[in-house]
Amino acid sequence: MVVRDEVRKMKSVAPLVAAMSNEARCKALEKVAEKLIEKQDAIFAENKKDLEAAAENGVADAVVKRLKFNEDKLRDVVAGIKQLITLEDPIGKVTLDREMDEGLRLTRITCPIGVIGVIFEARPDALVQISSLCIRSGNCPVLKGGKETTFTNRILFGIIYDAVLEAGFPEGCMLQVEQHNEIDELLTCDGLVDLLIPRGSNAFVRYIMDNTHIPVMGHADGVCHIYVDKDADIEKAIPIIIDAKTQYTAACNAVETLLIQRDEELIGRLMPRLTAALAENGIKLRGTKEVTDVVDRVVGENSGESTEGKNLEYESISEDEFKEYLALIVSAKFVDNVDEAIEHINLHGSHHTDAIITENDETAARFMQLVDSAGVYQNCSTRFADGFRYGFGAEVGISTSKIHARGPVGLEGLVTYKYKIVGHGQIVGDYASGKSEFHFKDL
């Protein structure tokens, strides 16, 4: 299969898919859900082949967990599809309706983006979610999943594609590519592919961004911060930090850097509890010298009376070495106040998701106004940055760009708009000469 030829075909049917009615798109999704349930045994059998191959190749347990597609996962994706069906149609919304002059009417109407390439990790449920979002929003997806799920992806794609064809979608409206080298071919399809959404490692996303002229939506890094303010409630701070680091350590919205206000009272309250909690959860601390000096003292003080924090693994590093760990390691430094925290985050963060822990709403408001990130939180875990948790049904990815979509991207990020004007022979010359005049009136 030559990817470019297939994509060219897709480009020519994309306007037809964009013109499918809301009913037709919802009916297609119902068919997809039906067929997935109907063919579950066949799906599980194919998934078993992927799991066996993973076992043979010594794939890590964490990855194997994601590869698995069982009754639970099937139930989840079907529930996701049903939720998508209930959401308001994102297509065909009139967002501007303006009379420019008598008999000259301008409307702006939402429409699908067109052909969207999504390159995603080895998770069969992701294939179903991304396909469903595209079907709901009238877009044509080119799907490339992780190679560890080849068998499962193949049968899932076949089922979904058959279902949408049965529902009246045109042939060529969905495409699966399986070979890694086909990604490079896809990257050259500017003019045919309207948007690329790569998910995966930093290096991979960066590679995509650097090697295509197609617009790319996504994020490379996820260096998320938690700033603990002097007015923080420690009972909230500790569980939030532990959750943000451990609930899913490899996620882009996991916390990587702690900023703590340089306030004696706060440090006295926080550090013994924090060192104990980090130690208890096996999290290694990499702090500036100032931080590790405090930890030395805290651990020393504790050693006589309690073992809390005693087992903490920690080391002193320079601020330049702070980075995205995606592991049970967290950086830490002290800052004078919320403004220094904001400055640090805007300069060193990745504009993904950053939180402040404080009971002072004024300080929080300042933080949330001035931190230039897709998500700015007060008193909750950075791990909430997720399309499902935002109530979007599902997400195709999280964007740290400020262009187009930002943050978790659901249906709304898969939509653009076009301007329509209906006239009766009007020409611009008449408006330039003053013979006619605009009389803008929103309808």
Added chain:
Amino acid sequence: MVVRDEVRKMKSVAPLVAAMSNEARCKALEKVAEKLIEKQDAIFAENKKDLEAAAENGVADAVVKRLKFNEDKLRDVVAGIKQLITLEDPIGKVTLDREMDEGLRLTRITCPIGVIGVIFEARPDALVQISSLCIRSGNCPVLKGGKETTFTNRILFGIIYDAVLEAGFPEGCMLQVEQHNEIDELLTCDGLVDLLIPRGSNAFVRYIMDNTHIPVMGHADGVCHIYVDKDADIEKAIPIIIDAKTQYTAACNAVETLLIQRDEELIGRLMPRLTAALAENGIKLRGTKEVTDVVDRVVGENSGESTEGKNLEYESISEDEFKEYLALIVSAKFVDNVDEAIEHINLHGSHHTDAIITENDETAARFMQLVDSAGVYQNCSTRFADGFRYGFGAEVGISTSKIHARGPVGLEGLVTYKYKIVGHGQIVGDYASGKSEFHFKDL
């Protein structure tokens, strides 16, 4: 001046500009308008230097016309500023307000994009318009205008920058770069510049797109089409075609290609009138052999009785030679029906603006649904594609991308959003384990 250092400083003040109130931004614009009027004599004196240099360098008349900044232009830009002040604030709009669970509230709020680099042609009024749009929307602009307006740009920038500082904006919130080689330095400022808007020739825009990792908004080509359907009213078709080609021939929204339905009755009605009108307006026709054969016949028939169309300059070319002329030349071919017109436009157009001439509203609706362009018009000139004519006050450019803004880009295209969550210590672990559950409720 090292551009990167200045841009880094701008990046750090951008959140402060983003936090300026609506009142402060409007007041700054009022000050700009006041000062422009106050200092008009000095502005005109500087403009005279640019005009003299242009005369010395033999700059083309059309360009000189654009360089000129006189009372009329001043009145227009001041009127534009006043209009901008009256428009609804694009910043701080709550576009989502959702309770995720008790005491966990998600809001989505519009905010400025941040640092925007705009590279524009030698038009002093463009500098004022772009600056005003950025001030109104809380963005920090890096401005690079055409070198032919160096003196005028310098004084205009100084006046505007002084005015916003007086209004309380932070130092470094606006920047002018004057040297062409500084553009290349600007292109390397990814991570600091959030968006680039290049305006100018195809080759220039393409160069920008190919040489930066900063997101670029704009358009390279503007190959606009007019499709004349068999149900067209010729009384509308002819003036629209002539206006779309001649009203501003060098504009991106000028028509370049005519598609005419292969219908004997239509061809009989249209072609004698069209050839006459093209000839009368000095427009050269480059048609397929089929089209020029008809022209041969029409001109021959006319020759005996009338001179209409006799002076038409025309030649036969292959369809592959159709292109963007930005001159008094138009391509033409016959198509079987609206579907072939749509296919041609989607394949060969630049997704800018395309029009259908027809009295059949069903045919028009099909065309406007399936043509994949930023603007799709029925019975009016493609020249209407413009921010001012859409009632946006002004535009920073026209986008043919389907990502972010599409079509003429006014205030709305200079805005992004951020998600805020205010919680009370919630962690994701509790929702994953089932201890807590989301209860989405839009407020």
